[in-house]
Amino acid sequence: MALRKTFLSGRATRIGSLLLVLAVLTTAAAVGVGCGGAAVEPAAIPQPSGQTGDPPATAPSLPTPAPTLLPPSSPTPAATVAPIVDPTLALRATQTAAAAPPTPEITGAAINPTTTTPEPLPTPYGVYSWTLKVPILMYHYISQPPADADVYRVDLSVTPDNFRQQLAWLRDNGYTGIDYYELSLAIVGVTELPEKPVLLTFDDGYLDNYIAAFPLLQEYGYKATFFVVTDFVDFGREGYMTWPMLEEMSRAGHRIESHSRTHPDLRDKDRDGLIWEMLGSQQTIAAHVGYTPRYFCYPGGDYNEATIQMLRELDFWGAATTANDTWHGFNERFEWGRLRIRNDTTLQEFANVLDLEGTVRGKLPQ
Numbered sequence: 125m126a127l128r129k130t131f132l133s134g135r136a137t138r139i140g141s142l143l144l145v146l147a148v149l150t151t152a153a154a155v156g157v158g159c160g161g162a163a164v165e166p167a168a169i170p171q172p173s174g175q176t177g178d179p180p181a182t183a184p185s186l187p188t189p190a191p192t193l194l195p196p197s198s199p200t201p202a203a204t205v206a207p208i209v210d211p212t213l214a215l216r217a218t219q220t221a222a223a224a225p226p227t228p229e230i231t232g233a234a235i236n237p238t239t240t241t242p243e244p245l246p247t248p249y250g251v252y253s254w255t256l257k258v259p260i261l262m263y264h265y266i267s268q269p270p271a272d273a274d275v276y277r278v279d280l281s282v283t284p285d286n287f288r289q290q291l292a293w294l295r296d297n298g299y300t301g302i303d304y305y306e307l308s309l310a311i312v313g314v315t316e317l318p319e320k321p322v323l324l325t326f327d328d329g330y331l332d333n334y335i336a337a338f339p340l341l342q343e344y345g346y347k348a349t350f351f352v353v354t355d356f357v358d359f360g361r362e363g364y365m366t367w368p369m370l371e372e373m374s375r376a377g378h379r380i381e382s383h384s385r386t387h388p389d390l391r392d393k394d395r396d397g398l399i400w401e402m403l404g405s406q407q408t409i410a411a412h413v414g415y416t417p418r419y420f421c422y423p424g425g426d427y428n429e430a431t432i433q434m435l436r437e438l439d440f441w442g443a444a445t446t447a448n449d450t451w452h453g454f455n456e457r458f459e460w461g462r463l464r465i466r467n468d469t470t471l472q473e474f475a476n477v478l479d480l481e482g483t484v485r486g487k488l489p490q
Contacts, residue, residue, distance in 0.1 A: 245418075245441050248454055249313035255453035256311055256486030258302070259478050260323040262446065262462040263287075266340075267332040269467070281467045284336045290465070290474050291344040294322060299478070301346040303379045304419045308441055310486065311454050317485040322478065324348040325444060325462060327383060327421060329357060334369040342376065351383035351421035351444065354408040367412050374413040382406050382440075387423040390431045398434040406438065419443065432458045 264280035266287050273281070282290075294301075300318035307323065309315040324341075326333050329352035341348055350373065356364045374380050382405040384390070390398060402420065410416045418441040422431065425446030435443055435458055442457035449461025463477045482489065 244439065246308050246312045246314055253312050253454040254310065254487060255451055256307070256317065257450050257480060257483045257488075258307060258317070258321050258323060258452055258486050259450050259480070260325060260444070260452075260460065260462040262444075262464045263324065263326045263337070264328060265330050265332055266326075266337040267330075267335075278467050282465055282469070283467075284340065286469075286471075287337065288340055289471055291340055291346060293471060293475060294346065294478070295344050297475075297478075301348070303347060303349055304381070304442060304444075305379075307452060308457070311452065311457075319484055320480060321486060322346075325421070326350045328387070329353055329365050329370070329383070331363050331365055334365050334373065338373055338376075338378075341378070347377045347379070349379040349381055349419070351381050351419075352409070353383050353385065353387045353423075354405045355385045356387075358408065371412055379417070379419075380409055380413050381417040381419045381421065382409060383421045384423050389424060389426050390422065391426055391428050393431075395430075395434070398431060399438070402434060402440070403438050406440075422446075427458075 263282060265277070266282055266284055268283050269278045269281040297320070299320045299322045302317060302321045302323050304323065306315065306317065307321075310317045324346060326337065326348060329350060333350060337348070350370070352365070352370065355361075357367055357370065360366070370380050382402065384401040385405045385408075386401065388397075388401065390401065393401060406417055418439070420435055420440050420442075421444040427443070427445070432443070440458075442460055445459055445461055446464065447459070447461035448463060450463065452460050465474065480486075
C-alpha cells in the first residue's frame, strides 16, 4: 500500500508540472500574437487630468508653414492698408504731433488709387517702344522758407500760394496727372496717356508735403509721386512725414516710392551698401503701402553704372534724376530727367516748361 501511495503522489506531481508548462506556453502564445499586432490592442491607460505637463490624449496638428517673406528693413511694424476704391470719400486726417489742418475732401478731378502694379517690368509691345514727351515736375518743400534759410533751402522751397497757382494753371489748361507706372506702360505701347500728361514728384518726404501739398493736390484732383528717405521716417526725424501720413496719402491715390534709406552719395557705396540702401528702402515702403515700389530717385541726383546695374538686379523699373529733360524712352528708363520748380519760378516760366511742343499724349503728330 505504501508503494501505491508513492506512485500516485509522483504521478500527481508530474501531472501538475505538465499543467504548469501548458499554462506558460498558452500565455507565451498570446503575448506573441500581441507583439505581431494581429488582433490584440493594448488597453487604454487612464491619464490623470488637470496636471501641468501631462501629455495630451492625441498629438496636436501642426499649422501649415507660412510662405517665407523677406522682413522689412525698418523697425516699424508693417501696417495693413486697405485701399479706398471710391476716391470721393472724405479723407480722415492723421492724428500726429504736427499741427496739420484737417484733410479736405477730394473736390477736383477723380484720382484713381491703385495699390497693385503689373508684374514684371513692362517691355516694348511688338518690336518698338515710344519716346514720349512728358513734363515731370520736381518739388521739394512746399512752404515759406524760414528767415534764416540758406540759399539751398530757399531755392528748394515753393510757397503754398505759388503751388496753388500752379495747380490751378494745370487744371485750367487741361493737364492730367499721371504716375511713373502709367508712363512706363505708355512707353512700351500697352496703354495711351491722356492728351496733356504731367507727372508731379516730391523729393525727401518733408512734413510740409503732407500739411500743405497734400490738401492742395486733393482739392485740384492731381496725384503725385513722393520719393521718401525711409530711415528718416522710421526714426521720426524732425521735419519729415510719418508712416501714418504716407499711408493716408497712398490710400488717396498718390505713389510712395524709394529715395534710399539714408540719402547717401550712392557712388561711394559697394555692392552690399547699394543693396542695403535700395532694397531696404523698397521693402520698408512695401510693408506700409501694400505694393512694391518700382521707381527710385537718386539722392542728390548722383549715380553711376554700378547704381543702375543694381537697380536692374533688384527689379526696379526706372529712376528719376535731376537732369533737365522731358523726353522719356525705354532704354533710358534709369536716367529719366525732370523739371525743377524753384522758389522764384514765375507762373509764366511754369507755363513755358510745361509746353508740350505740339505733342499729344506725349507723341509727335504722325
